[in-house]
Amino acid sequence: MSLQQIPIIATSSEGKLSGNAPPLLREIAEHLRNLLDSGRPAAIDLKGLPLTPHDLDWLRSQLGSGEVVATIHASGESTVSETSFPGVWWITHCNEGGAVVAILIEINLVPDIVRAHPDDVRGGLESLETRLGTG
């Protein structure tokens, strides 16, 4: 086998579109329709799909950028970017070491990670009332 015949697998799979990304646009459109018709949100776990880095780049550029970018510092940093399609959010979760552990597309009026949860609101109110001497 000559050097020319040895396939450089990593480069070729990373550099090419697999064909798995375009159907996701159709899936996103269906989820948007569901969101409008029934209020039901959805999320697509991109790390769980057979997508190359090139697929991810293509998808990201197809979705474009919107007005809102949010960062959430919990255990590790998460980034939520609105795409050019309102209600479609590109979400990246990193662990404490900064490694990307999840890439999601969420179809929702508000990304769930940005929403305050009532139990947390109640806990915060209790500490505020304690501070004010009204709790």
Next chain:
Amino acid sequence: MSLQQIPIIATSSEGKLSGNAPPLLREIAEHLRNLLDSGRPAAIDLKGLPLTPHDLDWLRSQLGSGEVVATIHASGESTVSETSFPGVWWITHCNEGGAVVAILIEINLVPDIVRAHPDDVRGGLESLETRLGTG
């Protein structure tokens, strides 16, 4: 009148607490209680109140910082910061020249400016479907 007797009004009003800020913590607690009990959000327009810059600093430090920070690039930049009390958001709106035109405290599960509005979602879906040839 000696120089000692001339009041330096600008410095004294900017450098002092007016006494108008502490009652706002109590108002925020009431709004949080309403949010939990009835789901009703509220906003306090800080620029519309007789608060000194020192009052604003004091209030900001009393509220502390939470996990979420969002920036919104529309006409001018807006910044939404979660405080240490979930459901209490510190919001600054700037105009296109970068001047602060509004400072608000919003008491809401999700700050309204971050939420995608259904009409915009519908518009985005229509352009996505047109691109996909399914519209």
